[in-house]
Amino acid sequence: MEIGRAADICMHHPDLICLTETWLDDDKQQTITIDGYNNYFSHRKDCIGGGVGIVVHHRQKATMLTSYTSCTMSAVLVMLDIISCSPIIVGCNYHPPNSDQAKTIDYISSTTLRLTKKYPKPKYVLSGDFNQLPVADLCEQLGLHDLVSFTTGKDRKLDLILTDIPDYKEPKN
Numbered sequence: 001m002e003i004g005r006a007a008d009i010c011m012h013h014p015d016l017i018c019l020t021e022t023w024l025d026d027d028k029q030q031t032i033t034i035d036g037y038n039n040y041f042s043h044r045k046d047c048i049g050g051g052v053g054i055v056v057h058h059r060q061k062a063t064m065l066t067s068y069t070s071c072t073m074s075a076v077l078v079m080l081d082i083i084s085c086s087p088i089i090v091g092c093n094y095h096p097p098n099s100d101q102a103k104t105i106d107y108i109s110s111t112t113l114r115l116t117k118k119y120p121k122p123k124y125v126l127s128g129d130f131n132q133l134p135v136a137d138l139c140e141q142l143g144l145h146d147l148v149s150f151t152t153g154k155d156r157k158l159d160l161i162l163t164d165i166p167d168y169k170e171p172k173n
Contacts, residue, residue, distance in 0.1 A: 016060070022043070024051050036058050041076060043069055045069065063078060068107065074094040091124070093126065099131075108126065112126075127159075146160050
């Protein structure tokens with residue numbers, strides 16, 4: 001982690017941090033600790049690079065729901081149990097360039113639909129590096145909208161935050 005990013009965490013104490021392309025394995029993951037935070041990771045074991053993580057502040061009650069990793073994608077999902085609110089399911093995804101788009105979209109769609117059946121009226125925040133994955137149909141199917149309205153990598157929008165939380169309809173830079 002960059003020094004500036006670590007300083008931001010210490011100064012602002014965010015409730016949640018989503019990490020993509022962590023390049024971690026089980027051994028390296030053990031070295032990633034931030035006081036006051038719980039880590040949830042998914043590593044690509046048979047491939048170089050990739051990997052995702054969600055880091056949640058102790059003040060938030062979080063439950064690991066699922067993690068998935070292959071050479072075609074990485075994903076980790078946690079549920080935040082917030083008092084007086086529907087559960088919020090947060091996912092962090094990494095879709096490598098030139099990977100099978102249909103498999104990634106199918107995984108996100110089927111996992112989201114399965115969790116919607118299991119938990120009462122969840123809200124979703126799905127983030128990550130989607131590398132130009134066409135998500136328009138997925139967003140329509142799941143009732144999601146993208147909060148990112150600017151380029152995040154060179155001249156393209158690679159990183160997305162998709163949500164169905166109505167308070168977050170207006171994209172913010």
